[in-house]
Amino acid sequence: MRSLQFTAASSSNGLIERDFTVGDIPGVLWSPASRTTAGPAPLVLMGHGGGNHKKHPAMSGRAQRLVTGCGFHVAVIDAPGHGDRPRTAYDEAEIAELFRARAAGEPEGPIVVRYNDHLAQLAVPEYRATLDALQELPEIGAHGPVGFWGINMGTAIGVPFVAVEPRVTAAVFGQHWPDVLAEQAKRITVPIEFDMQWDDEHISREEGLALFDAFASKEKSLHVNSGRHKELPRFEADSAVRFFARHLTSPGTVAAPA
Incomplete structure (x- = not known):
């Protein structure tokens, strides 16, 4: 097992931010600055978009919602x-x-699908190694609930990861082509929330719906909004937080997200 090493830490706005490495994989872990309940808390792993990085504002913004709203831990690693x-x-x-x-x-x-598939083949074992290492931390624990949240390239990596990782019990995906992912999505049965843009200039409606339809989950929700590829409404992040609060916690264990 690759060991986890913390390399830097800071605290602000109710979050503790800790940079870490697992072997040569760089990542960041956000945790609550203070805990209102004893024992381990759920973990949400996230995947960033193409051309971005682990601390992109989309990642830190989603982490803020999950940490301060739900008391969760959130981790992201840089994709290859x-x-x-x-x-x-x-x-x-x-x-x-x-x-x-x-x-x-x-x-x-065609280029994005091919390149993202290549990155996913490298990143899936890295996410599994990262999860192994994070679950060694007492504040997360080996048996706590785990979610995955990734849009765009985060979906390209997240779908094959969740397809082979039984520790993940809920996931939010969206905005990717079905070409490579549909067969892997057929292996996923955990609850899913899926986002797509009705007027996406890159991913057709038929392609987006085909990927959603491929998931074998008995509980899956399709969130469709008007707008182009980069116009996914910010309120979908709030919906995802509520989704994870429902599926990763027992009733009464965390405060309802605002």
Whole structure:
């Protein structure tokens, strides 16, 4: 098992933020500055979007909601070739091809699907190793509830991760193509909340619905909003927090999120 090492810590706005490494994987763990109940608290692992990093405002904003609203722990690791991790020649070539297609007005989907699948093959074992290490912490524990939250590239990594990881008991996904992920989604039976944009210029309605339909979960909710790819409403983050509060806690163990 790879050991977890904390490398920096700070505290503000009710959160403790701790940078860590698991082997050579850099990550961040947000935890409540004070606990209102004794014992371990649920953990939500998150996956960041393509071209972003573990402390992107979308990640820290979602963590703030989960930590201060629910008393959860939240962790994110940098995906391969992102954040504090160096890019390989393959990363550089795929990114250049994406920018070329974008400038030419060509579809981005085939490139993103291929590249994200490559990253997922590397990242899934890293997330499993990170979960192993985090569950060694007494404030999280080996048997507590675990959720996963990832949109866009976070879905590309999260779907294959949740498909093979029985410790994850609820997940929020969205905004990705079904090409590679649909077969893996068929193996997922935990509760799912899924976001898509009705006017997404990259992912068609049919593609978004196909991925949602592929999940084998008996409980799954489809959240569709008008707007383009990058216009996912911020209130969907609040909905995701309520979703995790329902599925990762017993009644009365945490305060209801605002």
